[in-house]
Amino acid sequence: MGYKTLCFGLTCILCAFYIFTPIPENIEEPWKVRITDAAIKTTSLVATILEKIGLKRFEDFLAIIVKLDYTQPISDENVTVMDTTFNDIPVRLYLPKRKRESQRPAVIFIHGGAFVLGSYKHTPVDLLNRWTANKVDAVVVGVDPRLAPQYPFPVPYEDVVSVVKYFLQDKILAKYGVDPNRICISGDSSGGTLAAGVAQLIQNDPEFKNKLKAQALIYPGLQVVDVSMPSHRENEHGPFLSMKLAIKLACLYFTRDKALPQAMMKNQHMPHGSMHLFKLVNWSTFLPEEYKKNHVYTEPIIGKLNPSYSILLDSRLSPLAANESQLRNLPLTYILTCEHDILRDDGLMYVSRLQNVGVKVSHDHMEDGIHGGLSFMAAPFYLKLGIRIKDKYINWLEENL
């Protein structure tokens, strides 16, 4: 009893402390954002403490919290929802009930969570996919790739490829009444990394006969080469996604070795032989002027880390660092970026790089946007921002898919 009261009291003090940390001025519903941000920071701190005292791994505690909000596949009046597998990878299908003479478009959606957390079962992801199916009258496939750290890179990527390969077969598309010429791959955050990487594979590999009509990337992470861009610097402490949290989780995609996140915090993680990638992710070249502000470009420092992770050169991790011939074949692209997001400049630069090679890009920038906004579309953490992001994404699909 005394122990519980003490824990409760400490949590309250922590929350209060975090609630009064400053947030950007132009944010809608500032108090709700403060409380949400405080909840995330407190959860993250509790996870750190549990790990330090050896009770639970950091990511395992966060996974428990996220799993509290998982849903069953429940059909509604408009959409039949079912869980199944494609090539042994779990997927959740959303099949519109509306009668239709012609074939439907389809959306393959990959959830965010830093390659470590999350699922299509997570309430906001389930809602997004359900609403997409209904509004766009599309077949939606939510994908659950296996996740790090148990299944590090490239397993999550390969799992998505495996699902897409299965779904793009003529006989499977026919089974679900899908038009092979109207397929989009979408994802948010790390799901956007996976979607963008897999889109590059499908469009460039002759093995894939059916190609994508579109890709939709919502505040995607698009590279691991340089983590000292203006957006990383300006949003280092969040709201929601701080550099520390992002790097701590994302590094688990490669290793449990704590030296990697430490080096990445200082932008000293890239190994020898990676210098040719710098010009492809050079924000001083590709970022629109208004985002450069007074920031001074500095190159990432190479060769500091032992052992070196040559895996970090893989373009499947950094779609932004692909060369022009790989970008040229990409389909119609939608990118949504948020102003208050460490990953903002990844998205802005992908817009520039794709436009430079003639890919048609629609870009929405949320001036008051925060990374992860889509995760707050249902109680108890409901933000109007989440609904606005959802509407922009779904409206784009309605008009373009």
Ligand SMILES: *[C@@H]1O[C@H](CO)[C@@H](O)[C@H](O)[C@H]1NC(C)=O
């Ligand atoms: C079913 O679709 C209609 C029309 O789009 C919508 O008004 C209604 O809210 C939908 N029902 C559910 C459960 O989403």
Ligand SMILES: *[C@@H]1O[C@H](CO)[C@@H](O)[C@H](O)[C@H]1NC(C)=O
């Ligand atoms: C980055 O771009 C700036 C300005 O365009 C240039 O001066 C610098 O040499 C570039 N660095 C790399 C590594 O591409």
Ligand SMILES: *[C@@H]1O[C@H](CO)[C@@H](O)[C@H](O)[C@H]1NC(C)=O
């Ligand atoms: C672009 O990258 C691909 C894959 O890494 C490579 O096969 C190709 O040779 C590169 N093309 C150019 C022009 O550098």
